[in-house]
Amino acid sequence: MIKLKSIPLYPILFSLYPVFALAAANRREIDTAVILRPTLVSLLTSVSLYLAIRWLLKSWPKAAALTTFFLVLFFSYGHVYQFLERKQILGMSLGRHRILIVVYALILTMGVWGLLAKGKDLAPLNRALNLACIFLLVMPLSQFTSYAILSAKNVQASADAAEMPVILKPEDPDALPDVYFIVLDTYTRSDALLNDFNYDNSAFLDGMRQMGFFVADCSRSNYAYTQGTITAALNLDYLPELTPRLEQLGLAPSDIWIFLKQSLVRQQLEAIGYRTVAFETGYEWSRLADADTYLGIANDSMALQQLNPFEAMFIKTTALLILTDSQSKLLATQFYDVNFPHNDHIDRQRFILDQLPRVASLPGAKFVFVHLLIPHVPYVFGPDGEIRTDSAFFAGESAAPLDEQHLIEGYTGEVEYLNMQLLPIFQEILDTSATPPIIIVMGDHGLREENRLQILNAYYLPGNGADRLYSNISPVNSFRVVFDTNFGTDYGLLPDQSYGGAGGDQLFPETSPQCMTP
Numbered sequence: 001m002i003k004l005k006s007i008p009l010y011p012i013l014f015s016l017y018p019v020f021a022l023a024a025a026n027r028r029e030i031d032t033a034v035i036l037r038p039t040l041v042s043l044l045t046s047v048s049l050y051l052a053i054r055w056l057l058k059s060w061p062k063a064a065a066l067t068t069f070f071l072v073l074f075f076s077y078g079h080v081y082q083f084l085e086r087k088q089i090l091g092m093s094l095g096r097h098r099i100l101i102v103v104y105a106l107i108l109t110m111g112v113w114g115l116l117a118k119g120k121d122l123a124p125l126n127r128a129l130n131l132a133c134i135f136l137l138v139m140p141l142s143q144f145t146s147y148a149i150l151s152a153k154n155v156q157a158s159a160d161a162a163e164m165p166v167i168l169k170p171e172d173p174d175a176l177p178d179v180y181f182i183v184l185d186t187y188t189r190s191d192a193l194l195n196d197f198n199y200d201n202s203a204f205l206d207g208m209r210q211m212g213f214f215v216a217d218c219s220r221s222n223y224a225y226t227q228g229t230i231t232a233a234l235n236l237d238y239l240p241e242l243t244p245r246l247e248q249l250g251l252a253p254s255d256i257w258i259f260l261k262q263s264l265v266r267q268q269l270e271a272i273g274y275r276t277v278a279f280e281t282g283y284e285w286s287r288l289a290d291a292d293t294y295l296g297i298a299n300d301s302m303a304l305q306q307l308n309p310f311e312a313m314f315i316k317t318t319a320l321l322i323l324t325d326s327q328s329k330l331l332a333t334q335f336y337d338v339n340f341p342h343n344d345h346i347d348r349q350r351f352i353l354d355q356l357p358r359v360a361s362l363p364g365a366k367f368v369f370v371h372l373l374i375p376h377v378p379y380v381f382g383p384d385g386e387i388r389t390d391s392a393f394f395a396g397e398s399a400a401p402l403d404e405q406h407l408i409e410g411y412t413g414e415v416e417y418l419n420m421q422l423l424p425i426f427q428e429i430l431d432t433s434a435t436p437p438i439i440i441v442m443g444d445h446g447l448r449e450e451n452r453l454q455i456l457n458a459y460y461l462p463g464n465g466a467d468r469l470y471s472n473i474s475p476v477n478s479f480r481v482v483f484d485t486n487f488g489t490d491y492g493l494l495p496d497q498s499y500g501g502a503g504g505d506q507l508f509p510e511t512s513p514q515c516m517t518p
Helices: 010-025 032-057 060-085 097-118 123-162 190-197 202-211 226-235 239-248 264-271 309-315 329-334 343-361 404-432 475-486
Strands: 179-184 275-279 293-295 366-372 438-443 457-460 498-500 506-508
Touching: 010 032, 010 060, 010 123, 010 309, 032 060, 032 309, 060 097, 060 123, 179 226, 190 404, 202 404, 202 457, 226 239, 226 264, 226 475, 264 275, 264 366, 275 343, 293 343, 343 366, 343 404, 404 438, 438 475, 457 475
Parallel strands: 179 366, 179 438, 275 293, 275 366
Antiparallel strands: 438 457, 498 506
């Protein structure tokens, strides 16, 4: 009887590794479901190749070794190409298909010859290679497992937050205002827009002021990264003050995003009868999937979905990169979704902009959380909402533009498009709401490093709430003012501080009193 440990299963095991490793590296940014289709395709293709080579060679050990060799070359090509593309000798990039294809062809030829001519008895290696591939899968699988455990602790964090005493005491519980918290990712302040991009944003801000918004002209984010700023705002405090609660749950400081999902603001509002409404964001750490109303674009069939960004990224790590980079019009058409993997991003942002004003008509008091990925990269929206297809706007690292010209045009184009969409949305929310709503609209951080902390920050507060606002109020104080003026609390204000640096712990000086809107 053939023992399982001696059967050459390692080609099948190895075929799973590239998908799992890439997914594990991006586990906080993706929905786990996006790996199902590439995993299935990779598995079926590898098994088919394995069986075909076995039929030709009449040898399982040689078929296993040859299949694995093919897979290593295929799955490594894109990684090697992208690594070499960033290396230069005498000003010339080493990443060239015409060079790398020849190198890989030579390696392939020598490898096949070596395995067929010299690989006499590979059977004794089966057990070792099986174990090696099992251990290879341990790391990404353990990362997924730890992430699942973390999600379970998230539930515990939610339970702990729910047990917090209710501190909100609205004057009229029967006329609770809807509360909108709208984060516009990477939306910088008006003076930074003018200084950095020569873009005058005054028309948009004047339109908001005419509706009754207070625009904090000198506002800065509390942290230079998204999770930090949003989490501080929704928990009314700086991140170090939340650390003891993380320690009680056995979590690390890097897991602070748990308190973005299960924030003090959300729990307190839900405790007095609010229903949470949230939109699909595309980021796991800002996805409030357990909201009372969770709005997203549903797809009926996994097989019929268009290519998603994870799949496009995965394809570009393989030898299929040769085809996706081809100048052939036929191939360009076939691989359009790979080179332009932003259709789901476009659909998601449009969906949010379309559905947001309709939320006001939902019954009951609502806490509405919106994380809009405009004007964040990729810069695919033109100023009139047209979709940019020039890859120079988004073909750089992490979907960044390729040069300064496309960065300026792409970023300001998205700002202009978003401005055009938001003013009617705000007006419809105000017109539709039975009770005047509370609306906080803020950028999480800016764009340029020197102005990374300068953000758009605007408030619509009914009653005399606006009297408590000031030009350099920062997000950590936003809900302190909201709760104190509308829900009977006495939080008061914290110093408006901004932190940057690689670890988010470098304190920046206070905003200059000379800060003015252009």
